[in-house]
Amino acid sequence: MSSAGERPVNGKRELTEGLAAQILDHIRGDRLAVGTHVTAQELAERFNVSRFPVGQALQLLASKGVLTHERNRGYFVSDVKNASPETLGLTARNEACDLYFRIAEDHLQGRLPDPVSEAHLRETYGVTKAQLNAVLGRIAQEGWAERRPGYGWSFSPMLTTPESLEQTYRVRLALEPAALLEPTYHLDPETAARCRAAELRLLDGALETDSADALHERGVRFHEAIIGASGNLFFLEAIRRINRVRRLLSYRSMVDRTRYRQQCKEHLLILDLLERGNNEEASQMLRRHLEHTIENLQEIRPILEH
Template structure:
């Protein structure tokens, strides 16, 4: 069962990688998505590529033609988050969520060993190492020089949260006013489509998808400024606040609020008004400070329901 579930997750993840490749290379509708070419691009064999393309065919992203193969049915600039596949839950995901949930609740020490985790969570070594490696890649934990692991600094206090927003209010609006700022209309169109999908989606978006939508928006807009130092600072802030996505706020209105504020900023940039967008960005971050409770006030997050999109709002971003 574990093996089948891992393969299923891998197929879904590979399908999302193909979507990313389409966007990176800006492929037009009708492009021949050959298995050989994709296998070479993504360094995998043709069999999982075929399975991933079949999943994308079910989503309407590609179309299968008899004896010809798969062809892109949607141009790169029309692909949005609604086309992405929800990756099925795994034991690794359950352990990952439990670890973060207990950390936020104050039930897990800053430094810990794998032996302690195995005893507490009854999890096998393979699952544990996969989850810890992922958390390390996301900037949440780091191996100790000796034995064990430790959590990296994050925005887990009210003071840290407000300091973070003070810093972002200095950097992000200023990035939109840089002389070299250039907004890509096609990228803005994709951002708009992603945010409109978030508003219209009846099933809701899970916590990770909401965080990626939010963090991707801020990183993309700062990236238009062309200053790598600004980009690096915003990416670091996103790494620090990643942990907050697992605090399940019950008020759906907060999600709608920050999504609509993002859309207003996008509209200003589409109209060629970066100065206006900078003003809206500053107001957006001001609103975020006013709406953001401390982690202690928010309480620990609820455990995710495996295999289902979670309608769990975040604070305004």
């Protein structure tokens, strides 16, 4: 593995800088304190990638002073007060995100052939092989496209309609409230505080300024955190799988953000109940929260079908 000061080459640069920007957004969004230990394993699980590219991203952030590295101990949050992907020169993330959303929207609109060759994608979007491979890697990890033996890529038909998005929420409605009632449930104070800080940050103004990518990740982090506290890994793995495949239409639904303020407030109420040990009430509140989301999907159906 290269040293912290070295930069990745070829296609690895886009992936490394993209992950570094995501990790920075995670540190800032969750308001991780200086000295907080960040591990490659936890970040790899959060962003659905292997530990190797996460390690490279951590090295890059350490070289820019955002993290400090201690031999045999790992990486720790340093100074992120004035840090952002732009100030750190992590421009590849914006380019990669733009390409990601263009491919996603063209797929939802039926403008891309299926299967599609990488040559066709490079020509259509005017990008290099390295840039395209970085984005296709993310798409494959999220599960809505896969490489075909001998010919290009094919898209999953699983989640391209409002009905399929609603079905994912109905599965969550069956699972998530039940997870809060597990006898092994324990939400540690640090996780609760991190979740609360993320919601308050959004209510303070980030709801209007965060990217759709960041807004989606905030919701994913909240729900996976409170479900992970169940102590039952099967609940958590099921929810993670659903979250990976629902991204496409979730991003599109964020065109209308008016309902997210109420969602933040409901998240905070659920946290209050869990911290007081009122898991039965928290479970009921979570059920109502998900039911409200399903009702809202009907209101934004024209956006999802556009």
